[in-house]
Amino acid sequence: MLNWKRNLWVLWIGVFFTAASFSMVIPFLPIFLLQIGVHEHTELWAGLLFSAAFFSGAIASPFWGRMADKYGRKPMIIRAGFALFAIYTLMAFVTNPYQILVLRILQGLLSGFIPGAIALIGTNTPGNKVGYALSLISSASASGSILGPLLGGGISHLVGNRWAFASAGIIVFLATLLIIFWVVEENFTPSKVRGSVRNDFKLAVTNRPFFLVLILTVVTSCSIMTIEPVLPLYVVNLGGSSENASLLAGVVFSLPGIASALFAPFWGKWADKVGFQRVLFIGLLGGGIGTITQILFSQIWGFSLMRFVFGIFFCAVFPALNGLVVKSTPEDFRGRAFSLNQTANQIGGMIGPIVGGFLGGIFPVHSVFIVTGILLFIACGMAYWNEKNLNSRALKRKALT
Secondary structure (H helix, E strand, O other): OOOHHHHHHHHHHHHHHHHHHHHHHHHHHHHHHHHOOOOOOHHHHHHHHHHHHHHHHHHHHHHHHHHHHHHOHHHHHHHHHHHHHHHHHHHOOOOOHHHHHHHHHHHHHHOOHHHHHHHHHHHOOOHHHHHHHHHHHHHHHHHHHHHHHHHHHHHHHHHOHHHHHHHHHHHHHHHHHHHHHHOOOOOOOOOOOOOOHHHHHHHHHHOHHHHHHHHHHHHHHHHHHHHOOOHHHHHHHOOOOOOOHHHHHHHHHHHHHHHHHHHHHHHHHHHHHHOHHHHHHHHHHHHHHHHHHHHHOOOHHHHHHHHHHHHHHHOOHHHHHHHHHHHHOOHHHHHHHHHHHHHHHHHHHHHHHHHHHHHHHHOOOHHHHHHHHHHHHHHHHHHHHOHHHHOHHHHHHHHHO
């Protein structure tokens, strides 16, 4: 594994730009709908377009995982990169919401750049550096997600939304070229097992440690997305005017990402020393406490501070879950394992906004934060009571048998 450091940094750049390209265009879809003449049911269309990629991605991810185990993770990353380049570029030429819907569905069906990068890092990094590497990749995704809206908003302001879409496509294309020329997948043994996605699900269910990771991923992803529909409204309730609510909400949204970019490598290095299970437990516990504590502040500055503190702890969760995927699965199942984990992530991402919007429409906004905190405490309890199943040393032996 002489090339693992170069792979890590090239993939860091690739994941950073891919995450940035995604967040360059997604936040501006509702505004773009108005610009192309969609003035009725705009909110409904925006929600449909947002969820379409998650839904189709949840269906397609296991298939691409099987292809990754058969042909390699690098080819799947390149395939996903070129698909995103084509979709974002075509998005610049759409004239009605139906065309956007088709492209969003295709985006979910054909994407998989970041899960592929995580799988390649997980299988081509020395065992004692996996936690650090996965956390660094997580910081790349968080940093790109922070920069994306700023870059997309600037381009949209200067030359329009269509050029923002085209720019996102160009960025992904350049990131894909880096992967082609600079990433080397050394540790790859093609899977010779003939099967199907259905059999992959059966294998996942029978592998109790891995199945537990999938459940934790659904719960955790759901908890994140539960707050997003009500956060702008909550910012207004804290004293911000409706005129600057979008700006304030954007800043508040970015705080956990900034915390992740700063602290994720620390958690990764610690996970390599003490194990992913302990870091996962602390991250979920801190995230649950940080979420509920946010409702104690009636001023925007106090709320923002707690969002940042929440991010310090919560940024440990997903790298730890990815590390447990590596520890709980054999190498020839690794691509399928990360794709199934991506499916779990997307299922949680679909359920979360529905739950948050429902609760926010019936109960006080505080209830959304309480329910989200409870979800994280449930996940924390699951991680604690299943410590033996999630113990990294036990999983390492299991993966090698």
